[in-house]
Amino acid sequence: MDRTRLPLRTTIAALLGGLAGLLSRLLGRGSGGTIPGRITLALAPEALAQLTAGRRVLLVSGTNGKTTTTSYLAAALRSAGPVVTNEGGSNLARGLATAMLLSRRDTTSPVVLEVDEVVLPYAIAQTRPVAVVLLNLSRDQLDRLGEVASHVSRWSQALSTHQGVVVVANADDPLVVDAVHTARPDGHGVVFVGAGGSWRQDASLCPRCGAPLPLDRLYQCPRCDFARPATGWAVEDDLLIRPDGAPVPLELGLPGRANRGNAAQAAAAAMQVGIDPVDAVAQMRAVTEVSGRYLVVKVDGTEAQLLLAKNPAGWAEALDLVASRTTPVVLAINARTADGTDPSWLWDVPFELLQGRQVAITGERVWDLAVRLDHAEVPYDVADDVAGGIRRVGGARCDVVANYTAFTTARAALLRGDLAVTEGTR
Numbered sequence: 001m002d003r004t005r006l007p008l009r010t011t012i013a014a015l016l017g018g019l020a021g022l023l024s025r026l027l028g029r030g031s032g033g034t035i036p037g038r039i040t041l042a043l044a045p046e047a048l049a050q051l052t053a054g055r056r057v058l059l060v061s062g063t064n065g066k067t068t069t070t071s072y073l074a075a076a077l078r079s080a081g082p083v084v085t086n087e088g089g090s091n092l093a094r095g096l097a098t099a100m101l102l103s104r105r106d107t108t109s110p111v112v113l114e115v116d117e118v119v120l121p122y123a124i125a126q127t128r129p130v131a132v133v134l135l136n137l138s139r140d141q142l143d144r145l146g147e148v149a150s151h152v153s154r155w156s157q158a159l160s161t162h163q164g165v166v167v168v169a170n171a172d173d174p175l176v177v178d179a180v181h182t183a184r185p186d187g188h189g190v191v192f193v194g195a196g197g198s199w200r201q202d203a204s205l206c207p208r209c210g211a212p213l214p215l216d217r218l219y220q221c222p223r224c225d226f227a228r229p230a231t232g233w234a235v236e237d238d239l240l241i242r243p244d245g246a247p248v249p250l251e252l253g254l255p256g257r258a259n260r261g262n263a264a265q266a267a268a269a270a271m272q273v274g275i276d277p278v279d280a281v282a283q284m285r286a287v288t289e290v291s292g293r294y295l296v297v298k299v300d301g302t303e304a305q306l307l308l309a310k311n312p313a314g315w316a317e318a319l320d321l322v323a324s325r326t327t328p329v330v331l332a333i334n335a336r337t338a339d340g341t342d343p344s345w346l347w348d349v350p351f352e353l354l355q356g357r358q359v360a361i362t363g364e365r366v367w368d369l370a371v372r373l374d375h376a377e378v379p380y381d382v383a384d385d386v387a388g389g390i391r392r393v394g395g396a397r398c399d400v401v402a403n404y405t406a407f408t409t410a411r412a413a414l415l416r417g418d419l420a421v422t423e424g425t426r
Contacts, residue, residue: 151175
């Protein structure tokens with residue numbers, strides 16, 4: 001297909017979608033970030049395939065770390081020129097289409113798209129990517145997304161059908177490894193990365209035979225041959241080890257071991273399109289916040305870093321980071337549709353890591369959180385909102401950990417000017 005011209009039906013659909021986005025912004029009904037894609041796909045279902053035809057597309061998916069890894073990968077590719085990406089994190093089909101519609105005039109730059117784990121098989125079929133980055137799989141919004149095993153099956157089928165796609169996969173997540181091994185038993189087109197990950201509760205049993213799977217990083221099923229695969233890339237402390245054994249200092253602007261793993265997978269994916277790992281990491285170091293994540297704000301003299309945690313795996317990583325500090329902590333929990341309406345997952349989160357810390361809690365499900373903290377023997381104060389929680393704990397610094405809608409509510413307050421932003425992260 002001539003990439004400068006779209007079929008008439010798609011062209012008309014795109015124009016109508018763009019008009020709807022404009023009206024949405026003018027009427028104050030939204031940012032117009034997804035409605036162009038929604039309308040375009042409704043009128044021209046093949047639009048995403050047509051908009052990405054002939055492009056170098058890279059997809060990033062998983063339960064945790066999608067937005068950060070997409071930002072890292074886009075930054076890495078910018079070392080060679082412009083990049084098209086869905087920076088706002090709209091990762092459903094309509095968001096992917098909107099990102100491509102907004103960049104229609106750019107028909108040559110590579111495309112990096114964050115993709116919801118449910119949407120990944122569709123995105124692979126539509127965009128025919130050069131590479132897909134698979135981060136992890138864990139429970140998240142079970143009322144909307146379903147059980148993890150269903151994602152393993154769908155991912156495996158998609159990767160099996162599209163053998164030309166290079167797969168950059170986290171070797172430390174047994175569920176990701178199972179999906180990849182099932183689709184590519186010979187390892188063709190697979191790049192395994194030792195990206196790490198502390199959450200293993202969703203993979204406590206061997207995905208092949210059901211035997212208890214050891215929780216150590218170098219897992220090996222005691223009953224069958226399922227085991228952690230050999231890796232070409234790995235993270236060791238603050239170093240990225242390349243396939244040739246050469247170390248690259250990470251020295252990232254974002255904190256935590258999870259982000260070092262995200263950067264490792266982004267570097268491995270960038271190499272698939274010719275970006276040297278040293279250049280890739282150099283670009284990633286400039287990323288200091290991602291859609292408000294890790295942003296530092298100041299409230300009445302207290303510097304607070306905003307951390308997003310959407311599910312037990314994400315909370316485990318966030319609390320691991322927070323536990324390495326001594327600062328007070330503010331926790332915020334909602335249970336709206338975008339969060340998952342069942343907050344029982346709180347019982348899977350290791351809040352015991354906060355014992356001995358000063359803690360304030362808030363959010364629409366604050367009392368569910370309070371009961372969980374009582375059982376974890378973590379004392380707390382209750383606040384009306386995140387800003388109030390920051391004021392309650394006081395001091396020079398604190399950490400704010402919130403799930404999705406609680407996080408976005410606090411971030412919106414920041415953007416309205418209710419809080420003062422300070423530069424950099426810590």
